Amino acid sequence: MKPWVKVSIGIAGSVFILAGAAFWATVGTRNFLYPAAPMMPPVVSESMPEILARLEAVLNTNAPFVSTNLRPGISQEELSKLEQRYHVQLPDEIKTIYQWHDGSVSDTNRLTDFIPIHRFVPLEEALETRAALAPVKASVFQRIVYHIFVSHRESWICLFDDGAGDGYWFDPKRKPTEGATFCNITEEANYTFFPSPKNLMAGVAACYQQNAFRIKKDSSPPELDEDFEEAQKIWDQFGASK
Secondary structure, three states: OOHHHHHHHHHHHHHHHHHHHHHHHHHHHHHHHOOOOOOOOOOOOOOHHHHHHHHHHHHHHHOHHHHHOEOOOOOHHHHHHHHHHHOOOOOHHHHHHHHHOOOEOOOOOOOOOOEOOEEEOOHHHHHHHHHOOOOOOOOHHHHHHHHHHOHHHOOOEEEEEOOOOOEEEEOOOOOHHHOOEEEEEHHHOEEEEEOOHHHHHHHHHHHHHOOOEEEOOOOOOOOEEEOHHHHHHHHHHHOEEO
């Protein structure tokens, strides 16, 4: 066998081995960074409109400044245009949320949290942020790092954002039974998966009703506070952590 043939075979073999190792490293890392949902509680029996009406009522009573900061809902026509523009298909329950209210206002002069430390992101803003995630100008190394550590987030749509990359999300690429609706805390590699968007919104309503979410005492202007222990008990009723 000629030397150049041996060299070619050796290079090809090395490339194949490295590609295989990179593939399994990517799969393993992705499964760790974005695991499958564990067994989740049942989907709540209430309809989404019923849940949102109950949430609106408790906000008006317990945290009226949160209601004041909510934007009007968007129409079915506007929803359809956004779906077409951003090449996404939203389920009816997610659409109902945005038809109820299209997120919270953005105002640097006052707190606009929907739940403690999380803003309700308007749909167009969430979709635009999602579309801008993938790097346009990047080195080969940067693209490899992105593919391994970030690309699993490409399909995520942020519902409630903490401003630091964590929050509550919906993934249209996952089925509801796979945990398409979830909370993610990256630093702790922690997820809470919900079997339906209804469970998420019912959990938010329950947190306000049971004062796990409440107005911080003596805060002016008013700020939201959270009883993390009580909130976790509520989330455990509606979702499953992993």
